[in-house]
Amino acid sequence: MPKGKGNAIAQNRKASHDYFIEETFEAGMVLQGTEIKSIRAKRVNLKDSFATIRKGEVFLHNMHISPYEQGNRYNHEPTRTRKLLLHRKEIDRLIGATQQEGYSLVPLKVYIKNGVAKVLLGLGKGKKKYDKRQVLKEKQMKRDIDRALKERY
Template sequence: MPKGSGKVLAQNKKAGFDYFIEETIEAGLVLNGTEIKSIRQGKVQLKDSFILIRNGEAWISNMHINTYEQGNIFNHDPLRVRKLLLHKKQINQLRVDVKRDGYTIVPLKMYIKDGYAKLLIGLGKGKKNYDKRADLKKKEANREMARAVKAKNQF
């Protein structure tokens, strides 16, 4: 099964707009019982989340997982810092890559694979404003071409 395949529950669309994604890695998550239930319902947001490497471990911050509706006093904190499950080699490589100028680790999407919640993370280099404008122009041109093809096929 290729990376990023499975039932996609959350996607960080802004990451592709703000960063050039050069490499992707699949990571597992350490979750509480009510967190996985909320994730399976699709109540997760990756928009403002980011990944830190501290003490040889990878952590994701600002990932919002809503509280489970049927949960009781054992419900989780929605913005809890969660540990990512990666191999030591992968963590060391990410640490080296992040020290390069302008690079960061961003979460791209969350999905269920073989019953486990997985997070696709990417090593990204920040885009400048002129890069973003070029992407918008390309996107608009593709839309125009799709409209023209659709209009042509209708006749």
């Protein structure tokens, strides 16, 4: 069961469609004051976001956090690059994994844990078009079987 399942603020539903998620990592985010207020108000979008590793640090790109309503001049830029906080061992493992062909870091969900905003990162291998079709066929067959069993009993 992935971490932070219960109180998800935003989820990247397309990630499981586009990637085989092999491993997940929980990371903290370096945020500004108005960003955490917008996150608590559930004004976050993970649609086109991705994570990269530069100089031994992990950064989250294109995560959209809407400007806070009462933020006035102290408001933040909605899609700025945000630093993620991970343990050194985790970062080293991610560096090794992302250097392999086809692997990338995908944010899966944003949630609040003990008053702190966290992001669940998934180490994913990109799916090909035929993989996506195969997964859809399997889901449809499972649905048909469940429907048939439900009608029987």
